[in-house]
Amino acid sequence: MRDYVEIGVGREARRTYHLEDIAIVPSRRTRSSQDVDTTWHIDAYTFDIPVMSHPTDALASPEFVIEMGQRGGLGVINAEGLWGRQQDLDAAIARVVDTVNADELLDFSGTKAIELLQELHSAPVDHDLLAERIGQVRDSGATVAVRVSPQRAREFAPKMIKAGAELLIIQGTMISAEHVATGGEPLNLKEFIGSLEVPVIAGGVTDYVTALHLMRTGAAGVIVGGGTNTNEFALGIEVPMATAIADVAAARREYLDETGGRYVHIIADGELETSGDVAKAIACGADAVMLGTPLAPAAEAAAGGAYWPAVAAHPRFPRGLVEAAPFGQNQSEQAPSLEKILQGPSTEPFGNQNIVGGLRRAMAKCGYTDLKAFQKVGLSVNR
Numbered sequence: 001m002r003d004y005v006e007i008g009v010g011r012e013a014r015r016t017y018h019l020e021d022i023a024i025v026p027s028r029r030t031r032s033s034q035d036v037d038t039t040w041h042i043d044a045y046t047f048d049i050p051v052m053s054h055p056t057d058a059l060a061s062p063e064f065v066i067e068m069g070q071r072g073g074l075g076v077i078n079a080e081g082l083w084g085r086q087q088d089l090d091a092a093i094a095r096v097v098d099t100v101n102a103d104e105l106l107d108f109s110g111t112k113a114i115e116l117l118q119e120l121h122s123a124p125v126d127h128d129l130l131a132e133r134i135g136q137v138r139d140s141g142a143t144v145a146v147r148v149s150p151q152r153a154r155e156f157a158p159k160m161i162k163a164g165a166e167l168l169i170i171q172g173t174m175i176s177a178e179h180v181a182t183g184g185e186p187l188n189l190k191e192f193i194g195s196l197e198v199p200v201i202a203g204g205v206t207d208y209v210t211a212l213h214l215m216r217t218g219a220a221g222v223i224v225g226g227g228t229n230t231n232e233f234a235l236g237i238e239v240p241m242a243t244a245i246a247d248v249a250a251a252r253r254e255y256l257d258e259t260g261g262r263y264v265h266i267i268a269d270g271e272l273e274t275s276g277d278v279a280k281a282i283a284c285g286a287d288a289v290m291l292g293t294p295l296a297p298a299a300e301a302a303a304g305g306a307y308w309p310a311v312a313a314h315p316r317f318p319r320g321l322v323e324a325a326p327f328g329q330n331q332s333e334q335a336p337s338l339e340k341i342l343q344g345p346s347t348e349p350f351g352n353q354n355i356v357g358g359l360r361r362a363m364a365k366c367g368y369t370d371l372k373a374f375q376k377v378g379l380s381v382n383r
Contacts (some may be wrong), residue, residue, distance in 0.1 A: 017243050025366075026378075029367045040288050054227050056308060059298075060075060062133055078146075078147050110321055130163065168200045171204065175214070176210055199221075204227075208250055226311075267289065274358070291355075294355060297341065342354075
């Protein structure tokens with residue numbers, strides 16, 4: 001039963017829960033973590049770990065994306081980012097990092113770095129350059145996943161698929177099954193996805209109805225949440241991830257019955273900082289997670305520990321911080337490898353390293369050996 005409270009005469013609001021508001025409750029025989037299978041299958045693709053990287057240039061150098069594939073996850077390229085706009089990608093990212101490092105003591109929000117990001121993103125996209133860099137990832141043998149915005153999906157998607165994209169991510173901080181713009185042709189995702197030859201993951205969504213409509217478009221996966229952003233302050237919109245994931249999982253059950261068995265994957269993208277958060281997201285009903293800031297300290301990350309979401313570069317209304325790396329973090333000789341962050345061994349006790357190992361151990365402690373079954377684990381509310 002949904003919990004509604006009266007916030008004023010004639011006005012009610014639903015009580016919702018963040019991941020930090022819930023806890024996993026073990027209630028079965030424990031198992032060895034070595035017996036746990038974290039394999040994630042989506043469409044024709046199989047990944048050893050249920051982890052995607054957030055599509056931001058702060059993470060995704062070609063080397064990072066390739067390493068994500070080698071570690072069993074899925075690195076995501078932002079087609080509308082700097083890959084196709086800046087010939088010297090490393091130098092462009094270094095400028096952003098230097099700017100936020102110089103500015104952080106005076107301005108925690110990194111406004112000068114945001115201005116620089118906006119400037120760098122004002123350059124036109126060189127589709128040949130973008131295709132060349134996508135080809136570098138494809139030639140490594142890694143699965144190629146490319147993100148486009150709903151607004152530019154019709155323009156970018158065919159070119160990205162031609163360049164070698166195997167999974168298309170249509171992603172904004174919020175999305176609906178039809179994107180309407182005055183003076184332009186609406187983007188009907190059902191028609192658009194049906195015209196493509198590659199599977200599509202779309203999002204983010206925050207509620208049951210929107211998720212159900214998005215599933216009906218033919219998307220192979222639905223992203224819940226909008227990553228790390230400032231929507232709460234800029235728009236008054238906040239995503240309580242525990243409730244959002246559970247609601248979208250309920251929409252999936254209805255869609256599964258509606259279609260006689262078509263399964264749509266749920267990818268959680270928000271409130272994910274530690275292995276415990278990842279375990280809770282899976283427990284609420286997610287099949288996989290999209291990680292941003294937890295991967296930023298990796299030695300392979302493009303920005304050397306600094307982080308910003310793609311939406312931080314919006315030309316008129318940025319909704320993301322440019323965060324400097326914590327002091328002393330990711331000095332090249334000290335930075336943990338992506339392998340250490342994802343699969344350990346860990347040298348810290350709070351779940352910031354060996355994230356997949358933490359998920360395995362949580363599943364084993366609760367007596368589950370596969371991700372789908374773990375979605376049925378007991379949960380408690382701790383507030």
